[in-house]
Amino acid sequence: MENRILAPNLAELYKRAANRYESLPAFATRRKELDWQPVSFRELYEKGLDLATGLIELGVEAREHVGLFGDNRFEWILADYGVQFCGAADVPRGGDVTDDEMIYIINHANVKVTFVETEQLQDKILRLRDQMPVLEEIILMDPDAETEKGVHKMQDIIDKGSDLRDQGDLRAENRMANIKPDDLFTLIYTSGTTGKPKGVMLTHANMTSQMKVIPIRLDCTDRVLSILPIWHIFERVFEMYTISCGVCTYYTTIRTLGDDLKNVEPTFMGSAPRLWENLHERILKRISQAHPMRRLLFKIAYFLGKQYSESMYHLRGNNLKLTPPSEMIRLLTLPLHLLRWLVVVPWYGFFNAAVLEPIRLSAGGSLKATISGGGALPVEIDKFFNYIGIPVLEGYGMTETSPVLAVRLPDQLVVGTVGPPVYNTEIKLVDLETRKELYPDPSDPENGRGKRGEIWVRGPQVMKGYYKEPEKTADTMEGGWLKTGDLGMITFNDCLKILGRSKATIVLSSGENLEPEPVEMRLNQSPYITNSMLVGQDKKHVGVLIELNPDEFARKGIKASSLAELSGNKEVNKIIRNEIKKMISAENGFKRFEQIQRFRILPESFEVGDELTNLYKLKRHVIRDKYADLIEEMYSPEPVTAGKV
Amino acid sequence: MEFETQLLYPIDQLLLAVMIFAIMFGMGASLTTDDFRAVIRKPRGVLIGFLSQFGLMPFVAFGLAVILELPPAFAIALILIGCLPGGTTSNMFAYFGRGSVALSIAMTTASTLMALLMMPFLLEIYASGFTLQISEEMRAAGADTDFVIPTGNIIGSLLIVLLPVAGGMYLRHRSRDWAKTAEDTAGFMAIIVILYLIGTAFIRHSGLFFDTPWQIYAASICVGLLGFLFGYWMSRLFRLPPLFQRAISLETGIQNGPIAFAIILLSFTEPIQSQMLWLAILYSTFIVITSSFITLYYRRIGKFDYEIYQNTIIHNRLFGDNYVTHYPEGFLPQRLESDPSQGNSASQKR
Numbered sequence: 001m002e003n004r005i006l007a008p009n010l011a012e013l014y015k016r017a018a019n020r021y022e023s024l025p026a027f028a029t030r031r032k033e034l035d036w037q038p039v040s041f042r043e044l045y046e047k048g049l050d051l052a053t054g055l056i057e058l059g060v061e062a063r064e065h066v067g068l069f070g071d072n073r074f075e076w077i078l079a080d081y082g083v084q085f086c087g088a089a090d091v092p093r094g095g096d097v098t099d100d101e102m103i104y105i106i107n108h109a110n111v112k113v114t115f116v117e118t119e120q121l122q123d124k125i126l127r128l129r130d131q132m133p134v135l136e137e138i139i140l141m142d143p144d145a146e147t148e149k150g151v152h153k154m155q156d157i158i159d160k161g162s163d164l165r166d167q168g169d170l171r172a173e174n175r176m177a178n179i180k181p182d183d184l185f186t187l188i189y190t191s192g193t194t195g196k197p198k199g200v201m202l203t204h205a206n207m208t209s210q211m212k213v214i215p216i217r218l219d220c221t222d223r224v225l226s227i228l229p230i231w232h233i234f235e236r237v238f239e240m241y242t243i244s245c246g247v248c249t250y251y252t253t254i255r256t257l258g259d260d261l262k263n264v265e266p267t268f269m270g271s272a273p274r275l276w277e278n279l280h281e282r283i284l285k286r287i288s289q290a291h292p293m294r295r296l297l298f299k300i301a302y303f304l305g306k307q308y309s310e311s312m313y314h315l316r317g318n319n320l321k322l323t324p325p326s327e328m329i330r331l332l333t334l335p336l337h338l339l340r341w342l343v344v345v346p347w348y349g350f351f352n353a354a355v356l357e358p359i360r361l362s363a364g365g366s367l368k369a370t371i372s373g374g375g376a377l378p379v380e381i382d383k384f385f386n387y388i389g390i391p392v393l394e395g396y397g398m399t400e401t402s403p404v405l406a407v408r409l410p411d412q413l414v415v416g417t418v419g420p421p422v423y424n425t426e427i428k429l430v431d432l433e434t435r436k437e438l439y440p441d442p443s444d445p446e447n448g449r450g451k452r453g454e455i456w457v458r459g460p461q462v463m464k465g466y467y468k469e470p471e472k473t474a475d476t477m478e479g480g481w482l483k484t485g486d487l488g489m490i491t492f493n494d495c496l497k498i499l500g501r502s503k504a505t506i507v508l509s510s511g512e513n514l515e516p517e518p519v520e521m522r523l524n525q526s527p528y529i530t531n532s533m534l535v536g537q538d539k540k541h542v543g544v545l546i547e548l549n550p551d552e553f554a555r556k557g558i559k560a561s562s563l564a565e566l567s568g569n570k571e572v573n574k575i576i577r578n579e580i581k582k583m584i585s586a587e588n589g590f591k592r593f594e595q596i597q598r599f600r601i602l603p604e605s606f607e608v609g610d611e612l613t614n615l616y617k618l619k620r621h622v623i624r625d626k627y628a629d630l631i632e633e634m635y636s637p638e639p640v641t642a643g644k645v
Numbered sequence: 646m647e648f649e650t651q652l653l654y655p656i657d658q659l660l661l662a663v664m665i666f667a668i669m670f671g672m673g674a675s676l677t678t679d680d681f682r683a684v685i686r687k688p689r690g691v692l693i694g695f696l697s698q699f700g701l702m703p704f705v706a707f708g709l710a711v712i713l714e715l716p717p718a719f720a721i722a723l724i725l726i727g728c729l730p731g732g733t734t735s736n737m738f739a740y741f742g743r744g745s746v747a748l749s750i751a752m753t754t755a756s757t758l759m760a761l762l763m764m765p766f767l768l769e770i771y772a773s774g775f776t777l778q779i780s781e782e783m784r785a786a787g788a789d790t791d792f793v794i795p796t797g798n799i800i801g802s803l804l805i806v807l808l809p810v811a812g813g814m815y816l817r818h819r820s821r822d823w824a825k826t827a828e829d830t831a832g833f834m835a836i837i838v839i840l841y842l843i844g845t846a847f848i849r850h851s852g853l854f855f856d857t858p859w860q861i862y863a864a865s866i867c868v869g870l871l872g873f874l875f876g877y878w879m880s881r882l883f884r885l886p887p888l889f890q891r892a893i894s895l896e897t898g899i900q901n902g903p904i905a906f907a908i909i910l911l912s913f914t915e916p917i918q919s920q921m922l923w924l925a926i927l928y929s930t931f932i933v934i935t936s937s938f939i940t941l942y943y944r945r946i947g948k949f950d951y952e953i954y955q956n957t958i959i960h961n962r963l964f965g966d967n968y969v970t971h972y973p974e975g976f977l978p979q980r981l982e983s984d985p986s987q988g989n990s991a992s993q994k995r
Contacts (some may be wrong), residue, residue, distance in 0.1 A: 023971045028963065036963040220972055221952040223959065246973070250963075265959055267952075291826050297833070349937065350836060353737055354829045366955065 003219060004244045006211055009204035010185050011084045011176040013211070013244060018045035021246040024220055028250045029074045033259055036250065039074055041243075047158060048081025052172035054161030055086050058113060058137055058152075062087035062175055065109045065187055067135075069102070069125075070117025071095045072230040072251050075141040075154060077239060079115045087175040089184035091199075092231035095121060099128055101197060105189050106132045109199055109467065113137040115154070119145040126151075181205035187467055188233060190399050190513065199467030202233070206402040209460035210237050211244045213422040215409050216369060216393070218245040218268060225250050225266035225364070227257060227275060232511070233403045234374045238270040258282075261364040269367065272374040273381070273538065274509050276392065280381050283359060298359075301351035305387040308348040311341040313415070320416040321492035324446055356388050363390055369410055371395050373403070375509050376498060376538040382415055394418050396498060400482060402461045406496045417495035424460055428481070429453030429488060432502055432621075439490050448490065454502045455488040456481040487621065504620060506537050512593040514542060519584060519594055520618075526579045527552045531606050533618050534596075535631050541597035543634050545627060546576055547605050564603035576601060600634050602627065653922060657842065658910060664838040665903040669806050671831025672733040672753075673813020674824035680750050690745070690889050694752040697876045697897045699763045703727040705871045707771040713860040717775040717782070718917035721768075721794075722924040723864055724775075725905060728767040730756035732901035733828070738936050742943035743951040744892030752896045757810070760904075761803055765796040779917065798912035806907045835903075839929055846926065857923070865927035869935050872898030887950045887981075891943045899936050902929040950981055 005020060007013035017026075018041045025038035060066060066083045068090040070076055083090045091109045093101065095117055102125065106114065112134055116122050122140050126148060129135060139152045147153050161172075185204045189197035214237075218224075224242050226249050228235035242249050247268075252260040257275075287298050313319040314337040360367070372382075373395040385392045391410060396418035397403030405427070408419030421427045429439040430453050439448030462482045465473035476483055485503035488496055501507075506514045516534035523532040523544065531547040548566055553559075553575075560566040580599060584590050606612050611623050624631065653661065706727025710720035731753040739749035772794055779792040817824035846853060876897030880890045905925045913921055953972075960970050 020973050022973070024973070025960070025964070025970075034962060035965075038960075038964050038968070220976060221949075221956040223956065263959075263962065265955065291822070293826050293830060297829055350832065353741060354832050357740075358825075 003246070004211060004241075005246075006244070007208060008181050009084075009179040009183070010207060010240065011087070011179055013208065013240070014045055014048065014081055014084065015176070017243045017246065018042050021220065024246055025248040026243065027074050027077055028248055030251065030256065030260065033256075034263060037074075038248070041246070044078065044081060047078055048085050049172050050158045050161035050165060051078060051082030051154070052085030052161065052175070053164050053169050054157035054159075055082055055088075055113065056171045056175070057160060057164060058157065060086050060088055060113050062178065063183060064088045064113075065091050065111050065184075067106055067109075067111040067114025067116075068092040068231070069095065069097055069114065069121050070141055070231075072226060072235075072253075073117070073141070074251070075143070076117070076230050079139075079141060079154070084179075084185060085172045085176055087179050087183065089186055091187045091189070093189060094229050094231055097121075097124075099124065101189070103128055103131050104197060105199075106135055109187055109189075110134055113139070115139045115141050117141045122148060122151055179204060181208070182464075184464070186236075188231070188399050198469055198472060200399045201464040201467050202399075202402045203464055206461050206463065207237070207240060209424070210402060210404055211241060213424060213461075214241050214404065215407060215422065216268065216371070218242065218247050220246040222247045222267040222368075223250060223264055223366075224248070224268050224270075225252050225260060225264055226270075227252050227254065228270060228272055228374070229511075232374065233399045234272075234397065235270060237403060238371075254278075261362070265364050265366040267366045267368050269364075269370045271370060271372055272509070272511060273372055273377045274375075274511075274540075276372060276377060276381050276385065277509070277540075279363060280384055283362065286362070297351070297355050301355035302387060304344055304348040304351050305356060305389065306383075307340060307344045308352075309387050311337045311344065313413075315341060316411075317493055318412060318414045319493075320414055320497075322450060322489070322497070323492070324450065325492050352389065359388055360390055367391075369393050371407060373397060373407075374511055375507055378538070379416060386413070386415055396496060398484060400463045400476070401457060401459070401484075402463065404461065405457055405459075405484075408495070412493075412495070414491065414493060414495045417491055417497045419495050421457075421496060422459075426458045427488075427490075427496060428456045428458075429490065430456055430483075432487075446492070449492050449494075450489060452487060452489045452499055455484045455486050455496070455498075457484060458482070500621060500624060501537055502621065506534060506542065508536060508542065508593060509538050509540050510593065514594060519590065519596075520544075522583050522588070522590075523580065526583060528575060528579055531618070533620065533623055535624065535634075539635055542594065543598040543600070543631070544580065544596050545623065545630070546599055546601045548572070548576075548601060562603075563601075563605060567601035567603050573601065598634050600627075600630050602630075653842075653919070657845065660838055660841065661906055661910065664834055665806060665907050666809050667831045667834050668732075668903045670809040670813040670816075671828045673810035673815075674817045674827040674831075675733050675736070676750065676754060676810070676814050677817060678814075680754050687751075690748045690885060690893070691751050691755050693880055693883050693885060693889075694748065694876075694893045694896055695755060695759065697879050697893055698731065698752065698756050699728070699759065699767065701875045701879060702872050702897055702900075703767045703771055705875060706868050709864050709868055709871070710775070713864050715860060715864055716920070717778040718920040719861055719864070719924050720775045721772050721779075721917070722905075722909070722921035723868060723928075724768065724771045725764075725908065725921070726868060726900055726902075726925065726928050727771075728760075728764045729900035729902075729904055730760040731896045731899060732903070734832075734933075734936075735896045735899040737832075738895045738899060738940045739892045742891050742895055742940040743888065743947035744890075744895060744943065745886075745888040746892070748889055748892040749896050752893070756896075757807070757901070761800060764803065765794075765799060768794050768799070769796070795912045799908055802908045802911040803904065805911070806904055839926075839933075842926055843930060846923075853923070857927075861924065861927065865924055866931045866935065868928065869898045869900075869932045870939075872900075873936075873939050886954075887947060888954060891947055895936060895939065895943075898939070899932055900928075902932070905929075949978075953977065953981060 005013060005016045007016055021041040023040045023042060026041045026044050028036045028038045030036050066088050068079055071094055080090055091105060091111055093105060113136060116125055116138060125138055139154050139157060140147050141154050143155055181204050183204055184201050185207055186202050188200045190200060224247050239249060250264045287295060367390055369391045371393045377394050382392055391413060393408040395404055395407035397405045404422055405425055406418045406421045412419060428437055429451060431438055432454055438451040438453040441448035458481050485501060487499040487502050489499055491497055504516050506516055508514060519534055520532050523529055528549055529546055530549045533545045534542055535545060536542040548563055550563060550566060553566060553572060558569060558571060566572050580596050584596050611619055703724060706724045710723050736746060736749045736753060740746045776792050776794055783792055816827060873894045877890055877894035880893040909918060909921045909925060957970050960968050
C-alpha cells in the first residue's frame with residue numbers, strides 16, 4: 001500500500017494528516033490570478049480544534065447536527081473540521097438553497113447551530129427564522145461580510161476557542177477520542193421522489209472505507225483542482241482523499257477555470273460530465289478557428305490517436321465486451337490489431353508530441369487522470385478525451401453509497417463502462433419483473449455476464465439509511481443490499497456498464513434530480529395530449545415525448561388518418577409547443593430545470609402490455625428503448641426548429 | 646565502398662533543399678530574442694552544455710572514426726556531424742524526456758551561433774588526418790590537386806541556412822499562431838522527406854543497404870548514443886540538477902541534421918559527396934529511433950524529481966517566491982534532498 005493515511009474516523013484522519021504533512025499546503029484559495037493563499041495541514045488542524053472548542057462552548061453536543069449552507073471556500077472545509085472535532089455531523093447544502101428546502105432541512109434534521117456562508121444567506125435565514133423553532137445559533141462564514149444582530153462571526157468563535165485552548169481546554173480532543181465508526185459524519189439531503197428531500201445518513205466508517213478503495217495513486221507532489229460543489233458527496237470524497245494523501249486542493253470556479261488550469265497545472269481532477277462537455281466545446285472551437293493547416297494536422301492526429309488507442313484497448317483486452325468472447329475471433333483479430341499498432345505508432349509518436357500535447361496543455365497538461373462522476377459521460381466525449389491522451393476514468397456511485405461503487409482503473413480503462421466494482425463491494429443484478437438474480441448466477445456458464453438488470457449493491461460504503469424515514473429506507477434497502485434504481489450489465493471483462501434508470505427520476509447533466517410524474521400529470525391535463533413521458537437523463541435539458549389525442553384535433557378541424565400524419569403537421573406542432581410553454585411555466589410553479597426545452601410527437605400510441613402496464617403506468621425503459629433514435633435525434637446538436645419550445 | 650551513380654538525383658536534391666529551408670524556418674519560428682537573453686543571464690548550464698556539444702561530441706565522432714577504421718569520406722562526414730550545433734528536434738525530446746526545455750532552447754541558440762566559429766576550427770583539428778588520406782587516394786588516381794576542407798564554403802553554407810532561421814524568428818515576432826503552424830508543418834515535412842529519401846535510396850540502390858559495411862552502421866548509431874551517455878555523465882559530474890542533465894544529454898546526442906545536408910551539398914563535391922550524404926541520412930534516421938527510446942527512458946527515471954520540481958515551481962508561482970515547500974521526512978530521496986538547485990533556480994522555469 002502506498003502512503004495514503006487510513007483512520008477509523010475523519011477527525012482522526014485530519015489529525016494524522018497534520019502530523020504527517022505538517023507545513024505542506026492542504027488547501028489554496030485564489031485571490032488573484034497568480035496570488036493564492038495556502039493553508040497548511042497543521043494550520044487547518046489547529047484552527048479546526050479552535051473552532052471545535054468554540055462550538056462546544058456555544059453548546060454543540062456530540063452527535064448533534066450542525067447546518068452548513070454555502071459553497072466551495074476554505075472556510076467550508078474549516079467548518080467541517082470544527083464540526084468533526086466536536087463529534088458532531090454536518091448537514092450541508094449549497095448557497096442556492098431555496099426557502100422551502102432550508103426550512104425543511106433545519107427542522108427535519110433538528111439543527112440548533114448552523115453556518116451560513118454569505119450575507120445573502122444570512123438575510124434569508126433571518127427572514128425565515130420564525131419558521132424554524134429549533135434553530136438557536138447562526139454563524140457567518142465570510143470573513144468580509146457584516147454580521148446582523150444575533151449572528152456570530154466565525155472568526156470570533158475561533159478566537160474564543162483559541163483562548164480556551166490556551167487555558168488548557170481539552171474538550172475537543174476528548175470529543176474526538178469518543179467518535180465511534182458508526183457515528184454520522186454528515187447528513188446530506190437529496191431531492192426526493194415526493195418533493196421533500198431525504199436525509200442520507202453517512203457514517204465515519206462509510207467515508208473512511210472509501211479512502212482504502214479509491215484506485216488512484218496520489219502523493220504530496222500532486223495538485224487537485226476543485227470545481228464541483230463541495231457539499232456534493234462526489235466532491236467531498238475527493239477532499240477527504242486529498243487530505244489522506246497529502247495533496248493540496250486548489251479551489252477554482254467555472255469563470256476562472258481556463259486560467260486556473262494553466263496556472264495550477266492540476267495532476268488530478270474530479271469532475272462532472274458538464275465540465276468535460278465544456279472543455280470539449282472549447283477545444284473544438286479553438287481548433288475550428290485555427291489555420292486550415294493546423295486543422296488538418298489535428299484531424300490527422302486525432303485519427304492516429306483513435307487508431308492507436310483502439311488497438312491498445314484490443315491488445316490489452318480493454319475493449320468493450322458485451323457478448324461472450326470467442327477464442328477463435330480473438331486469435332484471428334489480435335495480429336491485425338498488432339499490425340495496426342505497429343503501423344500507427346511512429347506517426348502517432350510524432351503527432352502526439354507536436355499536435356496533441358499542446359491541446360492537452362490547455363487542460364493543464366499534467367493531468368495523470370481524471371474521474372468523471374455524478375452522471376453519465378456522453379460516449380463521444382469520453383472517447384475524445386481518451387483518444388487525445390487525457391485518461392478519463394468514469395466512476396459510478398450515489399450519495400447513498402458515499403459515493404464510489406465502481407470506477408475505471410488506469411490499466412483497466414474500458415470506455416463505455418464505469419470499470420470494475422471497487423474492492424470490498426458486491427454488486428448483483430436483479431430482474432426488474434421477476435426479481436430473479438441475474439448476476440452473479442453460478443448456474444450460467446458466464447456467471448450472468450451480459451444480462452441486464454437493476455443494480456443492487458452491498459459494501460462498507462452503503463448508508464445507514466434515510467434520517468427519520470424508516471419506510472423510505474425499507475423501500476430502498478433489502479437485507480443489507482441497496483437498490484440503486486439504475487439498470488446495468490456486467491461486461492465480459494468484468495466491468496459494470498450502466499444502461500439507464502429503472503426508477504423514474506431523471507438526473508440532468510447539471511446534476512439536478514427531476515421527478516417526471518408531476519410534470520407529466522400536468523401535461524396530460526391538456527385536451528390535446530393523451531400521454532407524455534419526460535426524457536433527458538444526463539442531458540442538459542429535459543425533453544418530452546407526446547402522445548396526441550386525435551379527437552381533440554378533429555374537433556378543431558385538423559383531420560388526419562393516422563397519428564403519424566398528425567405528428568408531421570405544422571399546425572399541430574405549434575399547438576403542442578404553446579401548450580407545453582403555457583402549462584410548464586414558472587407561473588405554474590415549475591422550477592427552471594423542469595421547463596421543457598424540446599419535444600417530439602410520437603407517430604403511434606402507447607399500448608397496454610407494450611408501453612403501458614395493466615394499471616396504465618408508463619414502462620419507461622421500454623419506451624426509451626423503442627424511441628431511442630427519436631430521443632437521440634431530439635437532442636442532436638442542431639435542433640429541428642419544429643420541435644423546439 | 647563506391648557509388649556508381651549519384652546517391653541523390655537532382656529532384657531529390659531540390660526536395661532536400663526545400664526541406665532544409667522549411668526546417669530551419671520552423672526552427673526560427675520557435676525562437677524568440679528572449680531565448681538569447683536567457684543564455685546571457687544564466688550561463689552556467691549553457692556553458693557546460695557548450696563543453697559537451699563542442700568538446701565531447703567531436704571527440705566522440707573522431708574516436709569512433711579511428712576505432713572503426715572508417716573510410717576517410719565517411720570519417721569526415723561523421724566528424725562533421727559531431728561538430729554540428731543542436732536543432733529544434735532536441736527541444737521537443739527534452740520536453741518529453743522531462744528535461745529543461747529552457748536550457749535546451751538556450752543551447753540550441755548558443756550553439757547555432759557559435760557553430761560559425763567552432764565548426765571550421767574543429768574540422769581543422771579532427772579531420773585534417775583524413776583529408777590527407779583522401780589527397781593521397783586522389784593523387785594515386787591521377788589527380789593533381791590536394792583535397793582540402795572547404796572552410797570558406799562551410800561558413801557560407803552555415804550563413805545560408807541561418808537566413809531562414811532569421812525569417813522564422815521574424816514570423817514568430819509578427820504572429821505566434823502562424824509561427825506555431827510553421828513549426829509543426831516543418832516537423833511533419835522532415836519526417837516525410839527523410840522517409841522518401843530512405844525509400845528511394847532503397848529502391849534505386851537496393852544493394853546499398855547490404856553493401857554498407859557494419860562499421861558505418863555502428864558509427865552512425867553509436868555517435869548519437871555515446872553523445873547521450875557522455876553528455877549525461879559530464880553534466881552529472883558538474884552537479885547540475887537532473888533536469889539539466891537530461892536536457893544536456895539529449896542536446897549533445899541530437900545534432901542539427903539538415904545543416905549537415907546543406908553543408909555537404911553546398912561545400913563538397915563528388916566522389917565523396919554521395920558517401921558523406923549516405924552517412925548523414927543514416928545518422929538522421931537512427932537518431933530519431935535512439936532518441937525516442939532514450940526519451941522514454943528519461944521520462945521514466947525523471948518522473949519523481951520532475952514532479953517535485955514542478956510542484957515547487959507552481960507553489961512559488963502561486964504562493965510567492967518566498968514560499969518554501971517542506972516535504973515530510975523520508976519523502977525525498979537523499980539525492981534530491983541534498984540538491985539545492987532542485988526547483989529553486991529561476992533558469993529552470995519553463
